[in-house]
Amino acid sequence: MTSLSAELEELVPAWLTLPEVAERLSLPVSRARQLLKERQLLAVRRPESKVLSVPAAFLDGPQILKGLPGTLTLLADNRFSEEEALRWLFTPDESLPGTPVEALAQNRGTEVRRRAHALGF
Template structure:
């Protein structure tokens, strides 16, 4: 979280609030069980455009944070690439359409 806060020019408490508010997804990793947010979720010093809406759709479809992260980074031949790559390429509508369809 300190790295995230520094990259986004925020206090650590504000960075943690982004996770609580479901603007970002974080999981615990490593030996020290550190709360981590993928660097790909940040664009400059902002949350990646379209990510919060995608996170909401995945949560609405009962995805855990770990499952949501796995889905975001799993290649999809029909996109092409991963959902997070598509968001970075401003193809968020298609990513959200796919996330929404997971519930059906």
């Protein structure tokens, strides 16, 4: 987990602390930490708080956004750092349209994962 650049602070509109994520998912904080290790979620340390924070867009109500874990795995397999993965997920893409994380939220995960896979070639 890395510290966050100012550019990413602007790209990601809302954040949740790990205890907030655990509460929303009805899990203990230790299980939420395990989700990070399993690449089900991604967290970074924000400059002002120094605590692990997860983009709020990664949760869809009381569950993890459908398609996010597979996308995070593809990005990690392509050697994306946490910050690079966040930048890719939250940077607008005219061809989607919107951002990859918005496309995941709109159940267009197949296209997002196809693009993430293509980054490695």
